[in-house]
Amino acid sequence: MARKITPSAEHDSTRGRLLQAAGEVFAERGLRGATIEMICRKAGANIAAVNYHFGGKENLYYETIKWGRKCCAGMEELQAEELAKLTPRQALRRFVADYLRTLLSPRNPAWYFRLISREMAEPTPALDRFIREVIHTRRLCLAGVIERIAGGKLSARRLELIGSSIVGQCLFYNHCQTIVLRLRGKSAYEQTDVDELVEHITAFSLAAIKGFTT
Amino acid sequence: MARKITPSAEHDSTRGRLLQAAGEVFAERGLRGATIEMICRKAGANIAAVNYHFGGKENLYYETIKWGRKCCAGMEELQAEELAKLTPRQALRRFVADYLRTLLSPRNPAWYFRLISREMAEPTPALDRFIREVIHTRRLCLAGVIERIAGGKLSARRLELIGSSIVGQCLFYNHCQTIVLRLRGKSAYEQTDVDELVEHITAFSLAAIKGFTT
Amino acid sequence: MARKITPSAEHDSTRGRLLQAAGEVFAERGLRGATIEMICRKAGANIAAVNYHFGGKENLYYETIKWGRKCCAGMEELQAEELAKLTPRQALRRFVADYLRTLLSPRNPAWYFRLISREMAEPTPALDRFIREVIHTRRLCLAGVIERIAGGKLSARRLELIGSSIVGQCLFYNHCQTIVLRLRGKSAYEQTDVDELVEHITAFSLAAIKGFTT
Amino acid sequence: MARKITPSAEHDSTRGRLLQAAGEVFAERGLRGATIEMICRKAGANIAAVNYHFGGKENLYYETIKWGRKCCAGMEELQAEELAKLTPRQALRRFVADYLRTLLSPRNPAWYFRLISREMAEPTPALDRFIREVIHTRRLCLAGVIERIAGGKLSARRLELIGSSIVGQCLFYNHCQTIVLRLRGKSAYEQTDVDELVEHITAFSLAAIKGFTT
């Protein structure tokens, strides 16, 4: 999963450094809050570079999201195949583990998910793209796993609700990261802590699903 | 629950109208995205009014959050007492219902939770206050309910994790509101839909908790 | 004719000083060549004043033209009445004299005609207004004078052509001002020189008109 | 008259294409309004080409005018000789026809006269050159024609004034082109219309000159 983070071709060009810097700055301060001066400084580029390479701040924003998406791609396609090889319960654990690690890992374009998270509060056209390309796939994948666990006895709506319950549990640790870190200390998301979260969410959800099938 | 929304004394003074307007605008556009001009226009006040009454934009922001908090106050204290009178399972349902309705209702200072939600992405000193005054109370309250359901057999850490699972399920519908609305249509949060969500989350969580106690 | 140059109410307000300064600077450098910094410096105003009072550079431009128009107004209405009282030949002399003096006088909003002159090369929406409000009146007025001189024997097209010939002779000294000044020295447009031009153009045109009627 | 429009040697070199493109763009938008990027795009050249070949935008401007001048050269010398062969009245008609067609024709380096026209409003050093090399010749030429018509009875000043009256009538249709086109429709400058203008201006001027000699 955590493989090449940035297409190597871009990595050392000015354009590539701008994308990388933009991702981090946009994630931290949002489209409006980020200034192209910050981005260029971080990228070691001239302040006019953004307009030269991307034609404007807004366009850089979209290119950044598109690029972040590309960097994370491969995960979803891979996942569907791999999950099919596991037992239903293993598949759920694996789904939760992958998702949670993606959300919490400081690696990956870490900024990508923070960016999308911001899109929730203040949607831009980029969000539609994300829904079409990412959300749909993930929903189907998760629904498939749940169905296998339940043994096919649940309505589509129930599958959907259970999926939301599982995703919600994972997203909580991303969305409320700030609060969790303050309550449990800065080391709340170490490797072993994340393992514990995976175990808990998996167990919690399996038990819950069982409750709907008996 | 839905009681006095705004302390009546403030309601028609310039100062009060500014707070009300600021809450709505800040919630919609964030601290940075909101402009003093928008707020004053909405409040029907002069553009210098914010600095006159609050001494600056940032200070208005803090006062707005403080005021929003005050408008919602009373809920928590009330809740703790009421929950104690219910059976454990009823108490959980009630907790979820209150929480979800608070998060999704267009009433209440609807903007208050959107404001706090924004604080997650870009914390200001206001977040600390919120954690101290709101989160702690709610955590204890919820942990108590779970403990009563489980019958006292769970570790503190497990109580915490279960609490997060429940809160995460609720928050999902707030945090991913934009996506849910696009996927399920604009009427996804009608009265009956929220009822369905409450039922699902309660059932899901009860079954899960039972899984940890057997 | 040369009366109040600027509506006195505006004269000492920041807004009024901006209009005055803008007129001069726009006339000298054009819409694009003028910078709001130049204008504000000349008006003794802050650089943000233009946006505060007019909402942008372009809008200031239109307001400036509109205001310049207003400052010159009164001339046309007055003229038509006065001309009717004169003999045909006196009326032509008077028309030429008024027009030429307006074009060449350093008084009046001197910049107004330079602005309009620039509009010829690079029209903006302001030109349409000018045609509607000024040109039409002047054409009719001049055609009337010519008709009286000719004694009603000319076609409408001929009246038009003669009018253009007269206006063209006058405009020459405005349009080619730069060249004339270089060829005949800086004092080419003194009072007596302009008198000479008026006499010449009148005599030239009267003789020509006579040529069309015999 | 309409002969070689561009010295053929330049025509397909990058340098030549730049001059051609620059002429058109400068004529349309002025020195300041034209951007190097527009010119290079139109010339199909790299954005650095202007600085490479001409050492800067301003220098390109001067070279463009110089080149435009060269393209129109030959006309004047030719003219003087030809006019001498005609009767005085034919010579005037011919002068007006040539001048008007040059001013209005979309052929010739059409942009050359629009460029010079712009120089009137905002003179650059190029204007002095133009006066020295073009205006003087034309003045003398025209004065000669008038003198022949009048039969040598007029003062030098009168010749000058009459010359200005004739040139002014012609320039009108160039300078006020925008207005004429709006008033008489887009086809105001068709072949037959220009013929009509030539006839009118010639007749008007001949009659006027006659007025000064009797």
Place this chain on the structure above:
DNA sequence: AATGAATGAGCCTTCATTCAT
């Protein structure tokens, strides 16, 4: 208490020019 006018800092963008290849 309240307001309209005015200000200055900061930002995005354009554009002529330069540099390295």
Place this chain on the structure above:
DNA sequence: GATGAATGAAGGCTCATTCAT
């Protein structure tokens, strides 16, 4: 000879804040 990348200066605009009334 020619080019794509990069740069810095400058301009217009937004906006929180201050001032005078």
